[in-house]
Amino acid sequence: MPKRRRCDSDVNKKLLNLKHKIRKLEEQRRRRSRRSFSPSSSGSNSPSSQFARSPRSLRRVSPHHGGLLGVCKHPGENYRRRMRVLSSSDEESDTEERQRGGDNEDQESQDPLDENILQLLGPNVAHKEVEGSNIQKDLALRWEVILKQGLSMEDKNTIIDGYPIPKNCQAFNPPKLNKIVSAAITDSVIRRDIKMSLNQTQIGAAASAVGLADTTLLKEEKEEHNSIIKQLSDAGRLMADLFPS
Numbered sequence: 001m002p003k004r005r006r007c008d009s010d011v012n013k014k015l016l017n018l019k020h021k022i023r024k025l026e027e028q029r030r031r032r033s034r035r036s037f038s039p040s041s042s043g044s045n046s047p048s049s050q051f052a053r054s055p056r057s058l059r060r061v062s063p064h065h066g067g068l069l070g071v072c073k074h075p076g077e078n079y080r081r082r083m084r085v086l087s088s089s090d091e092e093s094d095t096e097e098r099q100r101g102g103d104n105e106d107q108e109s110q111d112p113l114d115e116n117i118l119q120l121l122g123p124n125v126a127h128k129e130v131e132g133s134n135i136q137k138d139l140a141l142r143w144e145v146i147l148k149q150g151l152s153m154e155d156k157n158t159i160i161d162g163y164p165i166p167k168n169c170q171a172f173n174p175p176k177l178n179k180i181v182s183a184a185i186t187d188s189v190i191r192r193d194i195k196m197s198l199n200q201t202q203i204g205a206a207a208s209a210v211g212l213a214d215t216t217l218l219k220e221e222k223e224e225h226n227s228i229i230k231q232l233s234d235a236g237r238l239m240a241d242l243f244p245s
Contacts, residue, residue, distance in 0.1 A: 172204035
C-alpha cells in the first residue's frame, strides 16, 4: 500500500505539470491565432476558441475520464501513459520554441553588414580549386593506372637502375642506418626506416631523371626551351623538398 500511495502522488504531480503545459500551449495557440486572424474573423470559429471550449480537448488530460489518461487497474501502466503524453507535449513545445528562435537567428544573420565592418572582416576570398592544363591523353591514362595499382617491382627496379644519383648531387642517396643504432631500436622502427629508405631511393631516381632532362635543355641554350626548363626545375625542387621527409 505505501508504494501505491507514492506512485499515485507522483502521478498527481505529473498531472499538475501536464495541466500547466496544456495551459501554456493554449496561450501559445491563442497568440498565434491573434496574429493570423483579424478581429472580424477571430470569433467563435477560431481554432483557439474551439480548443478552449471543446470538452474533448480536456478529456486527454483529465484524470476523471477513461480515455488515454483514464484510470486503469495498474498504476504503473497509467503512469507510463501519462509520461508518454507529457513527453510528447514537451517535445512539441520545445520544437516550436526552437523554430521561433531559429527564424530570429536566421533573420539576424542575413542582415547586410555595413561597408566599414566588411573591410574590418577582410577580403572575401573563397577557396577555389584550380585545375591545371590537360596533359597528353595517353600519358594521363598510364599515370592513372599507376596511381590506382602501383608499379610492379620489376618496372620499379628497372627505372631506378636507369637513373643513378648524379655525382655532384649525392644528397639524394638515402642515409644508411647505423648498425649500433639498429641493434638498439625495435623491429617496428627498423621496418619504418627501411620503408622510408625505399621511398627516398625512388624519389632520388625521379629527381635524377628530371635533372638529366633539364641539363640537356640547358646545354642547347634555346630560348624556346625556357618554359620547359622551368617546369622541370620546379618538379626537381619539389622532390628535393620531399626527400628528407
